Structure formats: structure tokens, C-alpha cells
Amino acid sequence: MMSSLDPSRLYHSIRGQAVLKLYVVLNVLEVCDKLCCSVGVDILDALFSKSTLGSSTSEDTGSATSYARRQLKPITLFFMACGYMLLHTSVLFFQMITLNVAINFYSNALLTLLISNQFVEIKQSVFKKFERENLFQLSCSDIVERFQQSAYLMIITLRNVVELSESSPSSILPSTFVPLFKLPATTSLNTLMTPVVMVIASELIVDWIKHAFITKFNQIRPSIYSKYIDVLCKDLVVGSPGRHSAGKKNAFIDQSPVVSRRIGFPSLPLACMAIRMMQQLLPMIFMSGHADASVATNGAPSSSVASMITNGLLNYLMDHQGTVSRLLPARIQLVVLSMVRCGWLERGLDRTVRFMTWTLLVLVIAIILLALKVLVGMTLLGFAYKRYASMEEREKMDDEKDKEMREMNKPEEEYKQQLKKYLNDPADNVMGKVPIKYTLDNVDRFSMVRSRIP
Incomplete structure (x- = not known):
């Protein structure tokens, strides 16, 4: 079904839209991508689970209705998985085509909006409370986003190189296609790589600034990222928690799906999108040279x-x-x-x-x-x-560092406790006692339960 989507026709249809509309479309596609990732993980887990594909161990098959449901469950989940794959692949496909339009746009407006949208992430993330678990989720999201953008930009660059190789040297290039270096003779590849480098560089700078200030404001040491790597390495080595209990400790099993599920990486839809684009790119690559070499004298x-x-x-x-x-x-x-x-x-x-x-x-x-x-x-x-x-050794070293830090901060913690006790004196309250805790028995319309009265 994906072969019915023509990338060239979609490219020109999207390119004819207004700049702000394309900016909105990119944001909508980004949200749809995250929603599809969340739903797709559950659907694929349900499809490949032991309860769906495994044989029933119970002798009693139950009634005919329950038996029919067990037989129809894999078929139903299979069609649901096919629908999810089609939907998510289409979202990634449109996302890549829209990014291609932004890079090839004859004005810098859309590319500037894309880069500025990345810097908005700093405002949305830096001034929020982050725990270690939230920071791990954010890191996983950045990993997947950076890999997807790299895959998109690689396909877009290859597509632009193939298309421009068939055009004349005097073709008009977009204003974003300027050389990286002011050389006397600049190749087309050097020219085409400029917007790609701009997008990747802005993404890296934004991620560095974002994570640096998140760790600063939330008082998290940068060594936490080493623990995040340990978590992913443990998933790749050990796999699921029930592996040791099942007696498969020494079995060589590919545990990469466990890592993909933890970081939320959509491997199957991304592979389908890449295969669909290669179906168009490979004929374009080989037919251009084949047409020049194989045309006979009669045409x-x-x-x-x-x-x-x-x-x-x-x-x-x-x-x-x-x-x-x-x-x-x-x-x-x-x-x-x-x-x-x-x-x-x-x-x-x-x-x-x-x-x-x-x-x-x-x-x-x-x-x-x-x-x-x-x-x-x-x-x-x-x-x-x-x-x-070496995970246990590094954990011991981190524990020793934490113990040293607690000893160093012990006088400061005692001072904070005394200050807190002084500021929370019940005599400062209206009734001269600790404020009551509101429940359904004593709350009324204008009781200040939380930060504001609704």
C-alpha cells in the first residue's frame, strides 16, 4: 500500500502550501509520531506475546466461544499491527517529505522556523522540575529524534544529489544552498550539505544547552548519563527480567528489541519508510546512467x-x-x-x-x-x-562519592533544618496551629486545597 504513494507528487503538493501551514504540519506530524510510537509498542507486544502466539497448556479448552476467541486473537492483533504499521510509516513518510520541502525551499523562512522551533525546546524543558527518571525519558527521546533526523537527512541529500545530477549546471538553487567554504570550485555535494549541517548542528547545540541547564537547575551530576548507558547496556546483555528465571542465562539471544522498546525506537516503521524511498531512489540512480549509455543512434x-x-x-x-x-x-x-x-x-x-x-x-x-x-x-x-x-565497581565509587558529599554538606543540612523549623512556626498561622488537611468531609467551595481555588 505504501507503493501507491508517489514521493515526487507529494513533494510538489506539500511545496505549494504556505510557509506557516508547513510549520504547523511539521509540528502535527511530530506529535502523531510520538503517539504512534506509544500505541505501536503495546500492539506489537500484544501480538508477539506468549499468551497470543504460545500454545495453551491447559487441557480444558473451555466453551466454544472462548476457544474461538483464542483462535481469533492472533488474527485480530495481526490486522491491528498492519494498520499501525501503515499509519506510522505514512507519518514518517510525510515527515521526511515535509523536511525535504523545508530544506529545498527557495526562501530561508521555513528552515529558519525549523531551527527556531528547536530552540523553543530550551524554554519548554529548562525551567521545569526534572527527576532522574524524567531526564532518562528525555534522553531516550533525544536519541530517537536525532537518529530519525540523521536518516531523513541522509535520504534527502541522496535524493537531491541524484536529481541535481540530471539537471543542467546553470539550474537555480535555493538560497539555502550556499557553499560551506568559499572555494574557487565548489562541488554540488558541498553545496547540498549546507542545510543538512545547519539542521544537525542546531539540533546538537540545542540538546547540549538543554541538558546542561537541566542538570544545573535540578542539581543532577553529569555522571547520571553514564548510569543511563549502564541501563541500556544491561538491557542488551541481560534482556528481560524473566530471562534468568526461565533458565536461559547462557543462551545467545538478540536482546536489541528490549533496548528499542525502552528508548521508544520505531524500528519497523522506519525500515518500511527507508525501503519505500529506496524503491524510488535506486531506479533514479541507475536509470540516469543507463539511459545515456544505452540510447542507440536511432533513439x-x-x-x-x-x-x-x-x-x-x-x-x-x-x-x-x-x-x-x-x-x-x-x-x-x-x-x-x-x-x-x-x-x-x-x-x-x-x-x-x-x-x-x-x-x-x-x-x-x-x-x-x-x-x-x-x-x-x-x-x-x-x-x-x-x-x-565494571558496573558494580562504578556503583561503589559513586556511593563513596555520595557519602563524602553528605559528610561535607552535613553542617549546611543542619542549618536548613533549623531554618525550616523557624519559618514553619505554628504561631504564625491565623488560628495559631498547623493548617488542617482538607478531605471530602471538611472541604467547601472556597477552601484553598491546592495552589488556587477553581
Whole structure:
């Protein structure tokens, strides 16, 4: 169903909208992405859970209605998961196309709004109370957001490079496409990377400032981020809490879905979106060079390999006409010559060569991606094992530091307790006693229960 969405048509449809409308669309898509992540985790967990896919251990199957419900539960959850995948992939797809429009916009207005929207995060986050758990959630959100933006920008840059390679050198570029360095001869890639670097740099600067002031105002030491890494490494090594109880301590099981679930990373929708974009980009990459090399003198495009085979066959038939006439009947010779001269054989060979080329290309890409996954997975697993092995030592060091800090701050804490006792003197209240605690028995319309009277 995603193949029915044309990225080029959607790109020009979105580009025709007003700047403020696109800004609103980007914010709406960001909210929809977070909502889909929250719902999708629950749907996929319910689909792949043991109660859904596992066999029933009880002998008594119960009534026919309960048995039918157990049989229909996986099917229902499967269709719900398919609907979620379609919805979330569409949200990511529109988000990437809208970001592409913002980067390629002929005015700096939309890109400026995007960057300023990132700086609004500082105002929304810095002046709030944060616990360690809230800061961990914020860090996980920043991890996922930064990875998604990197994936979007990589696809957008590749798409722009392919499209501009087919245009003339004198094509008009947007005003945001200025060189990073004032060199005499600047390449198109250097020009195209400027808005990408601006978006990534602004995201990094905003995250650094945001986390620096959050830890400052909430009196959290920066070493807390090391503990966050330990939590993710423990998930990657140990996995789910019930793994040891099930007797699978030494089993080699990929625990990366546990980490993805903790940080809220939508791996499946993002992979579907990347595959859909690659379906459009790969033909654009290979057809541009293929069209230039395969156009014959009469203007009919054909494969060079197919043309070479058909021309060689035709020359062989002409040179060895006597031998061919003795081996093949006249009707078969006539059919072969007609197929060669009419172009049927050449078109058939051209399709066969293209199919084999695409099959080989897909296999090579799959092997490269598989090797990359194994390499990255083994590297992360080795890093996680090292962190997990030294986790207890670092916890002891942190406990000793906390004990030293408590000893150093002991006089200050005693002074604060005395000051608190002095300021909370019951004699300062209206009734000369501690304010009563309101419940449903003694509350009335104008009682000050919380910070304001509703």
C-alpha cells in the first residue's frame, strides 16, 4: 500500500502550501509520531506475546466461544499491527517529505522556523522540575529524534544529489544552498550539505544547552548519563527480567528489541519508510546512467549487453548462412530472423539482463546490510559486556562519592533544618496551629486545597 504513494507528487503538493501551514504540519506530524510510537509498542507486544502466539497448556479448552476467541486473537492483533504499521510509516513518510520541502525551499523562512522551533525546546524543558527518571525519558527521546533526523537527512541529500545530477549546471538553487567554504570550485555535494549541517548542528547545540541547564537547575551530576548507558547496556546483555528465571542465562539471544522498546525506537516503521524511498531512489540512480549509455543512434533505448548479443547473433547467421540452413529448417530460420530484425529478441534479452542486474544488486545490498548489522551488533555487544562487567565497581565509587558529599554538606543540612523549623512556626498561622488537611468531609467551595481555588 505504501507503493501507491508517489514521493515526487507529494513533494510538489506539500511545496505549494504556505510557509506557516508547513510549520504547523511539521509540528502535527511530530506529535502523531510520538503517539504512534506509544500505541505501536503495546500492539506489537500484544501480538508477539506468549499468551497470543504460545500454545495453551491447559487441557480444558473451555466453551466454544472462548476457544474461538483464542483462535481469533492472533488474527485480530495481526490486522491491528498492519494498520499501525501503515499509519506510522505514512507519518514518517510525510515527515521526511515535509523536511525535504523545508530544506529545498527557495526562501530561508521555513528552515529558519525549523531551527527556531528547536530552540523553543530550551524554554519548554529548562525551567521545569526534572527527576532522574524524567531526564532518562528525555534522553531516550533525544536519541530517537536525532537518529530519525540523521536518516531523513541522509535520504534527502541522496535524493537531491541524484536529481541535481540530471539537471543542467546553470539550474537555480535555493538560497539555502550556499557553499560551506568559499572555494574557487565548489562541488554540488558541498553545496547540498549546507542545510543538512545547519539542521544537525542546531539540533546538537540545542540538546547540549538543554541538558546542561537541566542538570544545573535540578542539581543532577553529569555522571547520571553514564548510569543511563549502564541501563541500556544491561538491557542488551541481560534482556528481560524473566530471562534468568526461565533458565536461559547462557543462551545467545538478540536482546536489541528490549533496548528499542525502552528508548521508544520505531524500528519497523522506519525500515518500511527507508525501503519505500529506496524503491524510488535506486531506479533514479541507475536509470540516469543507463539511459545515456544505452540510447542507440536511432533513439531507441536498449541494453548494451542485449544489443551486443543480438548483433553478434545476426552477424553469425549472415556469415554462416549455409551451415545454419543445413542445421535448422527454413521456418525456424525465418522466425529467428524476424525476431532479431523486429527487436523482439533484443527487448526480451534486455528485460532478462535488467532482471538479473536488479536481482544481483538486491543480493549485494542485502549482504552488505547483513554484514553491517553483524558488525555493529557485535561491536555494541562487546561494549555492553565491558560496561556491564565494571558496573558494580562504578556503583561503589559513586556511593563513596555520595557519602563524602553528605559528610561535607552535613553542617549546611543542619542549618536548613533549623531554618525550616523557624519559618514553619505554628504561631504564625491565623488560628495559631498547623493548617488542617482538607478531605471530602471538611472541604467547601472556597477552601484553598491546592495552589488556587477553581
